[in-house]
Amino acid sequence: MQTFLVLAVLLSAPGDKPLSAPVEVTMTAARATIEKQPADEKNARKDFGPGLEHIRAALDDLDFNTFRLVKSSKNIVKPGEEAHFPINGRYSLYFTAVGRDAEERIRVSVQIKEKVKKTVDGQEQVVLREALSTTCAVVAGKPLRLGGLKLDEGQLVVIVVVREQA
Numbered sequence: 001m002q003t004f005l006v007l008a009v010l011l012s013a014p015g016d017k018p019l020s021a022p023v024e025v026t027m028t029a030a031r032a033t034i035e036k037q038p039a040d041e042k043n044a045r046k047d048f049g050p051g052l053e054h055i056r057a058a059l060d061d062l063d064f065n066t067f068r069l070v071k072s073s074k075n076i077v078k079p080g081e082e083a084h085f086p087i088n089g090r091y092s093l094y095f096t097a098v099g100r101d102a103e104e105r106i107r108v109s110v111q112i113k114e115k116v117k118k119t120v121d122g123q124e125q126v127v128l129r130e131a132l133s134t135t136c137a138v139v140a141g142k143p144l145r146l147g148g149l150k151l152d153e154g155q156l157v158v159i160v161v162v163r164e165q166a
Contacts, residue, residue, distance in 0.1 A: 016099035019079035023097045024163040027085040028072040032064035033154035055159045058143040105137035140164045
């Protein structure tokens with residue numbers, strides 16, 4: 001518990017206030033690809049697979065035309081504690097609600113870690129590598145979009161939505 005509190009203090013910005021209640025975090029991961037489209041641009045459309053209806057608006061302006069659900073999960077996260085959201089066998093998201101900024105936005109720390117093989121003393125081991133890391137302020141209920149990581153023949157796009165608990 002002390003480690004989480006120290007982490008929250010280190011990630012907070014000057015003027016941040018502590019959170020007084022847990023937050024609900026919804027993580028939705030999708031694979032984004034560019035698939036063949038009809039030659040007639042007027043008929044070109046984006047294809048959103050099942051389970052992505054609730055984040056379609058957060059994906060719609062991306063330069064991909066096909067989106068498939070990888071994983072969706074929800075968790076209640078206490079202030080300053082790190083929550084783990086497995087995405088697939090390769091990637092996991094780690095989330096910490098750090099505090100509240102002067103504009104009442106929720107300051108969060110988010111990392112996506114990737115399992116990679118590494119040779120140590122002649123033995124192959126699987127280790128976690130930080131593939132993406134950010135600390136930012138989010139408006140409750142508004143999507144935070146993370147992406148740019150390779151996934152199969154496309155890219156991983158992760159949408160995180162934070163809601164305050166009463």
